[in-house]
Amino acid sequence: MSANTQKSREFTGRHMLATILAFFGVVIGVNLTMATLASKSWTGLVVENTYVASQQFNRKAEEGRAQAALGWTGRLTIAGGEVRYSLSDAAGKPVPLHGVKVLFRHPAYETEDKTVTLGLASGQEFAAQHTPKGGVWIVEIDADAGLAEPYRDVRRIIIFHGALQ
Structure with a gap:
């Protein structure tokens, strides 16, 4: 065994x-x-008063359609610590601008928001010194082109190493 x-x-x-x-x-x-x-x-957007935002939606949508009918194209560049913006019409010719303001909104943190006023750099291109932090941003550009309301260009962008991706 x-x-x-x-x-x-x-x-x-x-x-x-x-x-x-x-x-x-x-x-x-x-x-x-x-x-x-x-x-x-997370890229959620929070509004202070949802009721007021819902009441303004139709008016803003109509303004957006009227602006889109112009056929204008905005060109935004961010590199080397500088933000540049220009606007061209449907034929590709520069649209004369009187001023440009750019609001950098962070989707998650309101404390990171910053408004930059661009000055005339050359021709019809506006520029200012600013280097946004890396990450996702919502950029709201208001360009004064002599219309009743400023031309509004809103984009979601990604900044990596101080440059637009």
Whole structure:
């Protein structure tokens, strides 16, 4: 007769410590991953009063359609610590502007918002010194082209290493 003797493994305090550390390590790792993904991808927009915003929607949509009918195209460049903007008509000719204001809005943090007034640089191109922080931004450009309302150009952009991507 052969004796089949197997030594049973004992569950010790060290095993329990490793199990607990592994469990909480996984939980903390998942939480950090989800928080990082959420902070980098959330682009929600919050308005102060949803009722007022809903009442203004139709008027803003009509203004947008009238502006789109002009066929104008805005050109925004951000590089080397400088923001530049120009506007051209449907034929590609520069539209004379009297002034340009650019609002950089961070989708998640209002404290990061900054308004930059561009000055005439050359021809009909306006420029100013500004380097937005890297990340996603909503850029609202109001260009005074002599119309009843400023020409409004709104874009969602990505800044990487101080340049528009």
